[in-house]
Amino acid sequence: VLTVVGTGIRAGVQLTPEAREAIEQADDVRFLVAEAVAESLIVSLNPRARSLDRHYRRGVARRVAYEAMTAEILGLVRGGKDVCAAFYGHPGIFCTPAHESVRRARAEGFETTMLPGISAEDCLFADLGLDPGVTGCQSYEASAFLERRPPVDVAALLLLWQVSVLGRDDYVPEPDPSGLPALADALLAIYPAEHEALLYEASPYPIGGPVVRPVRLSELGDASLPPLATLVVPPSRPSSERTAAAATSFPFAS
Amino acid sequence: MSKSRIAEYMALLARSERARKAHREDADKAMREFGLTDEQRAIIATKDPEAIKEAVRKEDPDAVQTLAIVFG
Numbered sequence: 001v002l003t004v005v006g007t008g009i010r011a012g013v014q015l016t017p018e019a020r021e022a023i024e025q026a027d028d029v030r031f032l033v034a035e036a037v038a039e040s041l042i043v044s045l046n047p048r049a050r051s052l053d054r055h056y057r058r059g060v061a062r063r064v065a066y067e068a069m070t071a072e073i074l075g076l077v078r079g080g081k082d083v084c085a086a087f088y089g090h091p092g093i094f095c096t097p098a099h100e101s102v103r104r105a106r107a108e109g110f111e112t113t114m115l116p117g118i119s120a121e122d123c124l125f126a127d128l129g130l131d132p133g134v135t136g137c138q139s140y141e142a143s144a145f146l147e148r149r150p151p152v153d154v155a156a157l158l159l160l161w162q163v164s165v166l167g168r169d170d171y172v173p174e175p176d177p178s179g180l181p182a183l184a185d186a187l188l189a190i191y192p193a194e195h196e197a198l199l200y201e202a203s204p205y206p207i208g209g210p211v212v213r214p215v216r217l218s219e220l221g222d223a224s225l226p227p228l229a230t231l232v233v234p235p236s237r238p239s240s241e242r243t244a245a246a247a248t249s250f251p252f253a254s
Numbered sequence: 255m256s257k258s259r260i261a262e263y264m265a266l267l268a269r270s271e272r273a274r275k276a277h278r279e280d281a282d283k284a285m286r287e288f289g290l291t292d293e294q295r296a297i298i299a300t301k302d303p304e305a306i307k308e309a310v311r312k313e314d315p316d317a318v319q320t321l322a323i324v325f326g
Contacts, residue, residue, distance in 0.1 A: 036317040040265040040268075041268045056322075062324075062326065096324055162323060207277065213293065228323075
């Protein structure tokens with residue numbers, strides 16, 4: 001049996017009751033979280049829990065680590081154990097080893113369940129007071145956005161994820177800002193230079209607010225990046241009177 | 255267990271509803287009772303995750319945040 005769960009972003013307080021139960025009751029737990037506080041919580045819930053972060057190797061393609069994480073999880077499932085794999089945030093969002101573990105386990109006939117968690121995007125909408133329903137929302141992994149250059153609706157919100165590893169498919173232990181100038185150029189071809197975006201990172205702690213850094217697109221190339229930053233680009237023009245207010249304000253950003 | 259008292263306090267808050275209630279009701283008293291110094295309490299009182307992370311890193315250089323990207 002394989003249960004894949006999300007732990008939420010803020011340690012402890014965003015763990016759902018069903019995810020907590022799955023972690024506590026599993027024969028074995030493998031997890032990947034971004035912060036030592038979340039790690040200590042999971043180990044306190046199930047002493048057999050073990051982190052998957054040892055599979056990362058500096059300079060080695062991240063997909064090699066994802067494959068090793070998936071193989072480790074599947075190995076436990078094949079051994080007949082009731083296994084819980086826990087990933088920070090939501091396990092179905094930007095999480096290759098979670099999806100791949102479920103896919104392979106199902107293909108081999110094992111019972112599998114994925115339980116949702118509170119994602120970084122959920123935190124972003126709450127922390128910044130944004131509602132994606134008002135203007136619409138475009139959401140891309142930043143490297144894929146830069147590579148594919150999809151058409152952008154400037155009347156809708158644009159979210160770019162993983163800007164701290166832009167253009168990198170290998171593991172780096174610290175944010176790499178070297179791809180930011182190229183992203184800035186791409187956005188400046190679409191938006192005015194003075195258009196202000198936000199670099200956002202949800203708090204990993206049970207108390208406290210998020211990291212929010214306003215940045216003009218003309219200055220994005222030199223911006224300092226929080227490790228797990230998301231770039232939030234508001235609409236540069238309203239699509240209707242109804243969306244005008246939402247298009248021009250970040251109510252909780254200041 | 256972390257060598258950082260700030261990280262230990264955060265871990266307690268993550269684990270314990272009772273600790274979170276005590277922190278909500280009187281954060282300074284709860285932190286004093288846990289044994290945090292004036293400086294540690296001041297850092298937590300900022301509620302700034304970057305300041306907290308930096309302080310944890312100074313207290314326990316091994317408690318490094320993982321850039322745990324799992325996509326792409």
